[in-house]
Amino acid sequence: MTPVSLDTLRRSAQLAGFDWSDAELEAIRGAVERALESLARLERLPLGDVEPTTQYRMP
Numbered sequence: 001m002t003p004v005s006l007d008t009l010r011r012s013a014q015l016a017g018f019d020w021s022d023a024e025l026e027a028i029r030g031a032v033e034r035a036l037e038s039l040a041r042l043e044r045l046p047l048g049d050v051e052p053t054t055q056y057r058m059p
Contacts, residue, residue: 001033001036001037001040003029003033004029004032004033004036006022006025006026006029009025009028009029009032010022010025013025
C-alpha cells in the first residue's frame, strides 16, 4: 500500500470541515494508513459463500 501523502490528508480534512495544521495531520498519518490497510485486508477476505448473520424478511 502506498503511503498517504500530507496533501491527501489536508484535502480530506478540508472536505470534512476540519481546519487541522500540518503537524496535527502528520500526527495522525500513521493511524490513517493502518486503518486503510485494515480495510484493504477485510476487502480481500473470501466471503462469497458465507451466510449473513442477520437476515431481514418481509412477511
